[in-house]
Amino acid sequence: xxxxxxxxxxxxxxxxxxxxxxxxxxxxxxxxxxxxxxxxxxxxxxxxxxxxxxxxxxxxxxxxxxxxxxxxxxxxxxxxxxxxxxxxxxxxxxxxxxxxxxxxxxxxxxxxxxxxxxxxxxxxxxxxxxxxxxxxxxxxxxxxxxxxxxxxxxxxxxxxxx
Amino acid sequence: xxxxxxxxxxxxxxxxxxxxxxxxxxxxxxxxxxxxxxxxxxxxxxxxxxxxxxxxxxxxxxxxxxxxxxxxxxxxxxxxxxxxxxxxxxxxxxxxxxxxxxxxxxxxxxxxxxxxxxxxxxxxxxxxxxxxxxxxxxxxxxxxxxxxxxxxxxxxxxxxxxxxxxxxxxxxxxxxxxxxxxxxxxxxxxxxxxxxxxxxxxxxxxxxxxxxxxxxxxxxxxxxxxxxxxxxxxxxxxxxxxxxxxxxxxxxxxxxxxxxxxxxxxxxxxxxxxxxxxxxxxxxxxxxxxxxxxxxxxxxxxxxxxxxxxxxxxxxxxxxxxxxxxxxxxxxxxxxxxxxxxxxxxxx
Numbered sequence: 001x002x003x004x005x006x007x008x009x010x011x012x013x014x015x016x017x018x019x020x021x022x023x024x025x026x027x028x029x030x031x032x033x034x035x036x037x038x039x040x041x042x043x044x045x046x047x048x049x050x051x052x053x054x055x056x057x058x059x060x061x062x063x064x065x066x067x068x069x070x071x072x073x074x075x076x077x078x079x080x081x082x083x084x085x086x087x088x089x090x091x092x093x094x095x096x097x098x099x100x101x102x103x104x105x106x107x108x109x110x111x112x113x114x115x116x117x118x119x120x121x122x123x124x125x126x127x128x129x130x131x132x133x134x135x136x137x138x139x140x141x142x143x144x145x146x147x148x149x150x151x152x153x154x155x156x157x158x159x160x161x162x
Numbered sequence: 163x164x165x166x167x168x169x170x171x172x173x174x175x176x177x178x179x180x181x182x183x184x185x186x187x188x189x190x191x192x193x194x195x196x197x198x199x200x201x202x203x204x205x206x207x208x209x210x211x212x213x214x215x216x217x218x219x220x221x222x223x224x225x226x227x228x229x230x231x232x233x234x235x236x237x238x239x240x241x242x243x244x245x246x247x248x249x250x251x252x253x254x255x256x257x258x259x260x261x262x263x264x265x266x267x268x269x270x271x272x273x274x275x276x277x278x279x280x281x282x283x284x285x286x287x288x289x290x291x292x293x294x295x296x297x298x299x300x301x302x303x304x305x306x307x308x309x310x311x312x313x314x315x316x317x318x319x320x321x322x323x324x325x326x327x328x329x330x331x332x333x334x335x336x337x338x339x340x341x342x343x344x345x346x347x348x349x350x351x352x353x354x355x356x357x358x359x360x361x362x363x364x365x366x367x368x369x370x371x372x373x374x375x376x377x378x379x380x381x382x383x384x385x386x387x388x389x390x391x392x393x394x395x396x397x398x399x400x401x402x403x404x405x406x407x408x409x410x411x412x413x414x415x416x417x418x419x420x421x422x423x424x425x426x427x428x429x430x431x432x433x434x435x436x437x438x439x440x441x442x443x444x445x446x447x448x449x450x451x452x453x454x455x456x457x458x459x460x461x462x463x464x465x466x467x468x469x470x471x472x473x474x475x476x477x478x479x480x481x482x483x484x485x486x487x488x489x490x491x492x493x494x495x496x497x498x499x500x501x502x503x504x505x506x507x508x509x510x
Binding site: 042 | 201202203204243302303322323324325326327329330333334337338383384386387388390391394501502
């Protein structure tokens with residue numbers, strides 16, 4: 001399993017990676033996004049949305065749990081925040097049309113896998129604690145690690161430059 | 163005119179006569195939601211289903227009218243949680259069918275502006291809503307800046323949040339600080355004894371580089387990250403986190419950006435009027451800073467009574483009444499829930 005790693009220097013780079021990834025996505029794809037509060041999960045999804053031509057603002061889905069965007073490419077983009085879901089069956093209850101959609105699941109690790117056959121696991125890590133100057137620009141680098149699970153994810157990942 | 167609102171976790175039924183408020187009854191599933199740390203759409207939809215009938219009966223009793231006295235019905239058609247909206251729309255359509263009354267589908271966000279039209283017995287001296295106005299709507303699910311030239315025909319979205327809504331940022335920071343849901347009142351309480359100037363947290367999308375693309379947009383994600391890092395750093399040093407100072411400084415950063423951008427919009431559009439709406443208006447510090455800054459800028463600030471700022475059915479009825487007065491036909495009976503209904507569509 002070839003893991004894929006990249007440093008993303010700022011939010012714009014996180015969005016740009018999302019857009020790059022958006023370019024290789026197709027209906028039926030599921031992306032699990034891991035990373036703590038403020039790691040850049042929504043920013044990355046915003047990039048995916050931009051690449052797909054998603055309608056409406058791709059903002060945080062926390063409040064609504066799942067938000068569906070129509071896209072210029074035809075397939076819906078379903079943006080999920082699974083933080084408040086406690087089991088896979090609750091994710092199942094959302095009645096997401098996985099085969100027809102591109103589904104991005106924030107906080108999905110450890111919860112979404114049982115309802116998926118194949119998925120791309122993405123983890124974003126931001127600098128933690130340490131010597132923080134609160135006046136400084138909060139736009140700091142993120143480390144991205146992508147791990148393919150099943151399907152042809154490994155092949156598709158290899159088309160992106162680390 | 164009777165209005166039904168079920169876009170989120172409050173089941174609201176309001177009754178108005180023109181611009182006079184006759185009844186405003188709200189049932190909230192907040193307590194139920196608190197167990198889940200936030201609104202769960204399926205829980206909300208079920209709660210609406212249970213609360214609708216009693217809320218309707220209570221509103222009719224409060225107004226002292228029967229169904230036969232009504233002239234028309236209005237219901238929120240979006241934006242909001244699809245499942246929750248569907249419950250209200252289904253109930254409204256059933257009521258329309260049974261009574262033969264015309265039904266109007268109304269935009270929730272424009273409803274928040276319409277709330278300011280309503281006259282109650284206690285605020286007869288508030289004066290009239292004048293247009294055009296800038297409107298800042300802030301709640302758990304929305305952070306939007308609108309330019310309202312005409313309530314029914316000309317509402318423009320100037321900006322909105324590109325990540326977390328303001329109310330959501332309060333919830334997430336409360337989580338970081340180990341405070342319960344909902345975060346707004348908890349942060350407010352903790353902030354009371356804190357120093358808002360203790361930590362200078364970042365103000366999202368206020369840098370010169372964001373001026374063109376995100377002039378009136380909001381971002382609270384960077385602020386949330388900064389709070390997370392500050393809390394982690396304190397814990398790494400083995401220090402106790404100064405919760406009151408963090409809460410006060412965080413809240414200051416949120417209300418600073420909200421009010422600054424709203425007043426920028428007033429100035430840049432040459433509109434000396436600002437209206438606040440949405441549940442976060444319950445935040446005392448937001449009202450305070452808005453009042454100070456509006457006064458300094460010579461902007462007339464309007465804040466509807468709090469019971470009309472949070473989600474409610476009366477504001478939906480208020481817009482419905484305006485639609486009837488303007489001679490608009492009822493909505494096509496096939497209209498459905500539209501979770502992303504744009505503000506440019508006032509009627510479904």
